Amino acid sequence: MRRCLFSLLLTGVWTLLSAAPRPDSSLQRLSEDPFWLLLGHYQHDSSGRWYSHVNDKRFFLAEQGAKDPYAELLATLEGLYKPMTLGDKHPQCVYPARTHWLRNHLKLDDLPALPCDNYRQWYHTIDPHSAAMVFPAAFLNSPSSIFGHTLLRIDPSGMKDSGSALLSYSLSFGANIDDADNSLLYAWKGLMGGYPGLFVIQPYYEKIAEYSRLENRDLWEYPLDLTPDETARMIEHVWELQDTRFDYFFFDENCAYRLLELLEVARPGISLTGPFSLTAIPTDTIRAVRDADMMAGVKYRPSRERELMTRIKPLNHDEQQWVSKLAEDEHYLQDPAFLALPVERRALIQDGAYRFIRYKVTSKERDADAARRSYSLLQAINRDSPPPLEIQRPERPESGHKSRTFEFGVGSREDRAYAEYGLRMAYHDLVDNLKGFPLGAQIEMFRAALRQYEDNHWQLQRFDLVNIRSLAPRGELLKPLSWQVTGGLQRAPGDGDDEVLVAHVSGGAGFSRQWSDNLLGFAFATARVEHNPDFGAFLGPAMGFDTGLLWRNTFGNMLLEADSDYFHNGEIRRRIHLTQQLELTDELGLRLSAKREFSKFSEPISELQLSLRWYFF
Numbered sequence: 001m002r003r004c005l006f007s008l009l010l011t012g013v014w015t016l017l018s019a020a021p022r023p024d025s026s027l028q029r030l031s032e033d034p035f036w037l038l039l040g041h042y043q044h045d046s047s048g049r050w051y052s053h054v055n056d057k058r059f060f061l062a063e064q065g066a067k068d069p070y071a072e073l074l075a076t077l078e079g080l081y082k083p084m085t086l087g088d089k090h091p092q093c094v095y096p097a098r099t100h101w102l103r104n105h106l107k108l109d110d111l112p113a114l115p116c117d118n119y120r121q122w123y124h125t126i127d128p129h130s131a132a133m134v135f136p137a138a139f140l141n142s143p144s145s146i147f148g149h150t151l152l153r154i155d156p157s158g159m160k161d162s163g164s165a166l167l168s169y170s171l172s173f174g175a176n177i178d179d180a181d182n183s184l185l186y187a188w189k190g191l192m193g194g195y196p197g198l199f200v201i202q203p204y205y206e207k208i209a210e211y212s213r214l215e216n217r218d219l220w221e222y223p224l225d226l227t228p229d230e231t232a233r234m235i236e237h238v239w240e241l242q243d244t245r246f247d248y249f250f251f252d253e254n255c256a257y258r259l260l261e262l263l264e265v266a267r268p269g270i271s272l273t274g275p276f277s278l279t280a281i282p283t284d285t286i287r288a289v290r291d292a293d294m295m296a297g298v299k300y301r302p303s304r305e306r307e308l309m310t311r312i313k314p315l316n317h318d319e320q321q322w323v324s325k326l327a328e329d330e331h332y333l334q335d336p337a338f339l340a341l342p343v344e345r346r347a348l349i350q351d352g353a354y355r356f357i358r359y360k361v362t363s364k365e366r367d368a369d370a371a372r373r374s375y376s377l378l379q380a381i382n383r384d385s386p387p388p389l390e391i392q393r394p395e396r397p398e399s400g401h402k403s404r405t406f407e408f409g410v411g412s413r414e415d416r417a418y419a420e421y422g423l424r425m426a427y428h429d430l431v432d433n434l435k436g437f438p439l440g441a442q443i444e445m446f447r448a449a450l451r452q453y454e455d456n457h458w459q460l461q462r463f464d465l466v467n468i469r470s471l472a473p474r475g476e477l478l479k480p481l482s483w484q485v486t487g488g489l490q491r492a493p494g495d496g497d498d499e500v501l502v503a504h505v506s507g508g509a510g511f512s513r514q515w516s517d518n519l520l521g522f523a524f525a526t527a528r529v530e531h532n533p534d535f536g537a538f539l540g541p542a543m544g545f546d547t548g549l550l551w552r553n554t555f556g557n558m559l560l561e562a563d564s565d566y567f568h569n570g571e572i573r574r575r576i577h578l579t580q581q582l583e584l585t586d587e588l589g590l591r592l593s594a595k596r597e598f599s600k601f602s603e604p605i606s607e608l609q610l611s612l613r614w615y616f617f
Contacts, residue, residue, distance in 0.1 A: 027070070027073060027074065027077075028070055030073060030105070030106075031069040031070035031072075031073040032069065032070075034268065034269075035101060035265075035268045036069060036073060036101070037069060038261065038264055038265050038268070039097055039098055039101070039237060039240075039265065040052050040054070040060075040065070040069055040072055041053040041054050041246075041261065042069050049067065050067055050068065050069055051066065051067055052065075052066045052067070053246055053247065053253060054066065054244060054245070054246055055196065055245050055246055055247045056244045056245040056246075058244070059240075059241075059244045060072055060075075061075035061076055061078075061079050061091065062074070062075035076091065076095065076098050076102065077102065077106075079091030079095075080092055080099060080102065080108070080111055081111070081112070084112050084114055087114075088116060088117060088118045088119070090114055090116070092111070092112075092114050092116065093114055093116035093118065093119050094240065095240050096116070096119055096236045096239055096240070097233065097236035097237040097239075097240055097265070098240070099111075100233070119239055122239065123235065123236075123239070126154055126156070126169050126201070126235060127156035127157055127158075128154050128155075128156070128228075128231045128232055128234075128235040129155055129156055129157040129159065129228050129231060130154075130155045130159065130223070130224070130226060130228070130231055131152050131153065131154055131155065131223075131224050131226050131231050131234070131266075132152070132153040132155065132165075132221050132222055132223045132224055133150060133151075133152060133153075133221075133222045133224060133259070133286065133289055133295075134150065134151050134152065134153050134170070134207075134219060134220065134221050134222070135148055135149070135150055135219070135220040135222070135282060135283070135286055135397060135398075136148060136149045136151075136211040136217045136218070136219055136220075137217050137218040137219070137220065137397060138217075138438075138441065138443070139216070139217045147281055147282055147283075147426070147427065147443065148282045148283060148397065149172075149174075149211075149255055149282060150255055150256045150259055150282045150285060150286065151170050151171060151172035151173075151207065151255065151259070152170070152171040152172070152259055152262065153165060153168050153169070153170055153171075153204055153221065154168055154169045154170070154171055154201075154231065154235065155168045156168065157228075165204055165221075166204065166205045166208075167204075168203075168204040169201055169202065169203060169204055170201065170202055170203070170204045170206070170207040171199065171200075171201045171238060171259075171262075172199070172200050172201075172207070172255060172259075173197055173198070173199050173200075173246075173254075173255045173258040173259060174197065174198070174200065174248070174255055175195035175196070175197055175248040195248045196245040196246065196247070196248060197245070197246040197247065197248030197253070197254075197258070198243065198244070198245065198246070199238060199241050199242065199244070199258070201238065208301070211303075216303045216304055216305035216306075216359075216362075217303055218300065218301065218302055218303050218306060218394070219300070219301035219303075220298065220299075220300055220301075220396065220397060221298065221299040221300075221301065222286065222289070222290075222295045222296075222297070222298050222299075223295070223296045223297045223298075223299075224263075224289070224294050224295060224296060225293075225294055225295070225296045226263075226266055226267065226294070230266040230267050231266065233265060233266055234262050234263070234265050234266035237262065237265045238262070246258065253280075254280055255282070256276075256280045256281070256282040256284075256285040256286075257273060257276055257280035257285070259285070260272040260273045260276070260280070260285055260288065260289075261273055263289065263294070267294075270292055270294075272285075272288050272289065272292060275288065275617070276288075278425070279403065279404070279425055279426060281403040281426055281427055283397050283398050283400065283403070283436075284402065284403050284617070286397065286398040287398045287402075290398055298396065300393045300394075302391045304355070304358060304359050304362060305359060305478070306391060307355060307389060307391065308352070308355045308356060308359050308477070308478075309475075309478075310389060310390075310391050310392075311348065311351055311352045311355055311386075311389055312348075312352045312356075312476075312477065314348065315345075315348060315349065315352065317476065319341075319345060319348070319349055320352075320475075320476035320477060321476065322338060322341075322349045322353075323349055323352040323353045323356055323476075323477060324353075324356070324476065324477060326338075326349065326350065326353035326377065327353045327354075327356040327357050327360070327373070328373075329373075330372070330373045330376035330377060333350075333376065333377075333380055343384055346380075346384055347381070347384040347385060347386040347387075348386050350377055350380045350381050350384065350386070351381055351386040351389075353377055354374060354377040354378060354381060356477055357370055357373055357374050357377070394438075395435050395436045396436065397436050398436070399435055399436045399586075400428075400433070400435050400436025400437050400586075401428075401432065401433045401435070401436070401586055401587055401589075401615035402587060402615040402616060402617050403425075403426045403427045403428075403615070403617065404423075404424065404425055404426070404615070404616055404617040405422075405423070405424040405432075405613055405614065405615050405616070406422070406423055406613075406614045406616055407420070407421070407422035407423070407424070407449070407591075407611050407612070407613050407614075408420070408421060408422075408611060408612050409422070409591075409609050409610060409611025409612070410609070410610060410611075411607060411608050411609030411610065412607070412608055412609075413605065413606075413607045414605055414606060414607075416453055416454060417453070417454045418451050418452060418453045418454065419451070419452045420449055420450065420451045420452070420461065420609065420611065421449070421450045421451075421452075422447065422448065422449040422450075422611075423447070423448055424444060424445075424446065424447040424448075425445055425446035425447070426443065426444070426445045426446065427443050427444065427445065428441070428442060428443055428444070429442045429444055429467075430442045430469060430471075430550055430557065430559055431550075431556070431557040431558070431559050431579050431580070431581040431591070432557070432581065432589065432613070432615075433556070433581070433583045433586060433587075433589050433615070434552065434556070434557060434583075435583075435586060439471075439518075439520060439550065439552060439557075440469075440470070440471030440472070440473070440512060440520050440522075440550060441469070441470060441471070442467065442468060442469035442470075442484075443467075443468050444464055444466070444467040444468070445464070445465065445466050445467075446464070446465065447462070447463070447464040447467065448460070448462070448463045448464075449461040449462045449463075459491075459499075459501075460489065460501060461490075461491055462488065462489060462490040462491065463488050463489040463490075464486060464487070464488040464490075465487050465488045466485065466486065466487055466488070467485075467486040467488075468484065468485050468486070469483075469484040470482055470483055470484070471512040471520055471522050471550065472512060473512045473513055473514035473520060474511050474513060475514075479511075481509055481510075481511070482509070482510050482511055482512040482522055482524065483507070483508065483509045483510075483524075484506075484507060484508050484509075484524060484526075484546070485505075485506070485507040485508075486504075486505075486506050486507070487504065487505040487506070488503070488504070489501055489502070489503055489504075490502060490504065492530070492532065492573070492599075493573065493597055493599035493601050493602045493605065494534055494601055494602070495534065495601055495602070498602075500532060500533055500534055502530050502531060502532045502533075503530070503531040504528060504529065504530040504531070505528070505529050506526060506527070506528040506529075507526065507527055507528075508524035508525055508526035508527065508546055509524060509525065510522065510523045510524035510525055510546075511523060517552075518551060518552035518553070519549065519550070519551050519552070520549070520550040520551075521547075521548070521549050521550075522546075522547065522548055522549075522550070523545070523546070523547040524545065524546040524547070525543075525544075525545055526543070526544045526545060526546050526563070526565070527541070527542070527543055527544075528541070528542040528543075528544065528565050529541050529542075530542065530567075534601065535567075535569060535571075536569065537568075537569070540567050540568065540569060540571070541567070541568050542565040542566055542567040542568070542571075542573075543565070543566055544563060544564045544565040544566055545563065545564055546561065546562075546563040546564075547561070547562055547563070548560055548561030548562065549561075555580070555581075555582045555583065556580065556581040556582050556583040556589065557580075557581050558578070558579065558580045558581075559577075559578070559579045560577075560578050561576070561577055561578075562574075562575070562576040563575055570600070571599070571600055571601065572598075572599070572600055573597075573598070573599050574597070574598040574599075575595065575596070575597050575598070576595070576596050577593060577594065577595035577596070578593065578594050578595075579591060579592070579593040579594075580592050580593075581613075586615075587614065587615045587616070588612070588613070588614060588615070589612075589613040589615075590610070590611075590612055590613075591609075591610070591611045591612075591613055592609075592610050593607075593608070593609050593611075594606075594607070594608050594609075595607040595608075
């Protein structure tokens with residue numbers, strides 16, 4: 001009896017070993033194949049051990065699969081031969097990209113054939129044939145969108161025949177945000193990895209509405225030269241990642257980085273993510289795809305706001321007032337004063353009023369009153385048709401300067417000469433080279449400056465965690481709020497001629513006015529909280545103002561600015577400074593700045609600096 005049981009046991013073990021490939025040195029080598037590592041999102045840590053970016057145990061079949069590509073490979077091979085009774089939960093149905101690759105690589109002709117109905121139906125609905133990278137432009141009034149965003153558009157096989165992308169699907173990666181979190185909490189969690197990241201696939205027309213309509217963001221679409229097989233391979237892997245949690249970091253492991261990983265899966269052997277170990281700014285990743293010769297063109301979709309502003313730009317002050325009146329009350333269409341205007345001017349005004357209504361109701365529930373006014377205006381537009389709307393396409397976002405900046409400067413503070421060395425991880429300030437950026441937008445993060453005085457005295461001059469300014473100009477119709485916020489360490493006037501390093505958080509709100517295409521004025525009411533060793537209290541609050549002019553000239557950008565802080569302890573700090581950037585090339589700028597500071601702690605101090613800025617990554 002024992003011999004019989006032992007024989008049966010040996011027979012069972014032999015059957016299992018025969019049914020699946022045995023772990024050996026060839027499988028060990030296979031687990032180190034770059035494509036297998038891509039499918040598991042594996043990387044080496046600082047000690048050389050493997051780890052996966054996937055932060056979800058459900059993604060792995062092996063207990064140690066998140067840290068052991070070999071164990072996960074063996075568990076996958078075993079899973080592929082599991083009973084067919086598992087249905088759609090069978091590993092073949094859950095991991096089609098793994099199954100496809102292992103079947104072809106190991107010639108697994110004896111794999112059981114499963115229908116995988118759920119996967120097949122999902123895949124058939126998407127019908128992947130080609131893909132495009134999409135960049136919704138930066139939107140400063142949304143903290144989650146200050147760098148812009150990237151997503152992929154998956155086009156069906158009939159895309160070329162129809163010429164419309166409305167039947168396509170969008171594929172994006174983003175943070176799963178708690179709606180109760182405010183902007184500051186969002187920024188903190190985003191920087192520290194406090195949100196899980198998920199892939200989402202949805203109809204593309206919903207994304208068009210979300211970005212170009214709801215958030216009034218321009219869209220840039222870059223068709224990619226992926227073949228149908230490459231696109232299919234990528235979508236197979238996307239199915240494996242559904243509802244799978246990743247860590248989300250605002251600066252590196254973000255939407256842009258994850259999409260580069262998918263493109264590496266689509267085209268094995270291409271390296272896109274390598275340079276982005278520290279930061280992955282969307283425009284930089286678009287540039288990486290361009291430099292890899294994966295782009296097959298570009299298409300620009302202007303937002304409703306840009307369409308509105310383009311239409312009303314030729315109108316004078318009084319005509320823009322008519323736009324506002326008609327948008328509020330369609331009965332002004334019969335006003336004798338309006339009817340006295342030339343027909344061609346009325347046509348522009350009516351079209352502007354219609355676009356203004358559509359702009360205002362974009363994110364709201366359907367309004368019967370707005371619908372009635374829109375219909376009346378459409379009737380008037382049909383009677384007096386305006387000329388076609390021609391929107392000048394702005395510079396492509398990836399044509400601008402790179403995100404990281406190194407700065408070397410020389411200057412003098414009163415009678416002391418110095419050299420200054422600066423590094424900024426991201427991304428753009430008001431007077432940087434403007435190509436590819438909007439006038440009046442500033443987003444800086446992790447900017448540091450070290451100063452070396454002539455007596456070899458070194459000091460940290462400043463360290464900005466964040467420095468954001470949005471100079472959104474107000475007009476006759478749109479009246480956005482301009483704002484700024486900054487926080488970090490900086491030098492402030494101290495006793496005598498000394499400077500003291502203070503920690504601060506500052507912010508302000510106000511308005512901006514565009515006097516011409518190249519001249520922008522602004523004024524803010526500001527608030528500041530500062531930890532200053534020279535103050536008696538631990539924290540010193542202050543109120544103040546900040547005003548200035550930003551001028552786009554022949555050589556570059558010039559900023560003239562004056563600001564003042566009035567502290568609770570009687571300290572009054574004023575400053576006026578002038579900065580001119582000379583745009584030498586797309587990646588080089590020469591900056592001249594002059595500053596005059598006034599403080600109750602010291603005599604007025606003048607500072608002059610000339611610096612070279614290199615946008616290198």
